[in-house]
Amino acid sequence: MKLYTNCQSCKKDIVIKSSAQTRPDLQMEKGEELTVNCLNCGKVEKKHVNDIKAKSNSFILLLGLVIGTIMTSILWFFYGAIASIVFAIPLVFWQQQMKATKSFNSYMIRRK
Incomplete structure (x- = not known):
């Protein structure tokens, strides 16, 4: 964020x-x-x-995509098509960034 x-x-x-x-x-x-x-x-x-x-950090989302791709290619060799579930990693990174951004922007401090 x-x-x-x-x-x-x-x-x-x-x-x-x-x-x-x-x-x-x-x-x-x-x-x-x-x-x-x-x-x-x-x-x-x-x-x-x-x-x-606040806005989401695109670097974190890209990092999640790279980690998901690497893990899928490694696990595909050992476990086959079931390894494609690892593509959920970027979605988890994206969801966390969106939740943090929304919670920061929605909460306001009382002005004095």
Whole structure:
């Protein structure tokens, strides 16, 4: 899951470096207001935690696809067609990413 916000002046995405899985975790880690710097236009802005959004990380999904393909090819040699069940690995990665993204974006912090 990648965390990002939009710059008000140039409308480009600003990536937030954090390992927080929920908005309260992000609030505890970074505070209620974050100071972000746009790498495109150089503007420094303060953003509330509710202004941060999440989207799924395509690298994790690609990693799940590669692992599933490798495991299927190895297991196919030993077990035959039953090894095609391992193709469920990318689906598990995708489902986890979508669930984490939805839970982050749906929960909001009360503004003071």
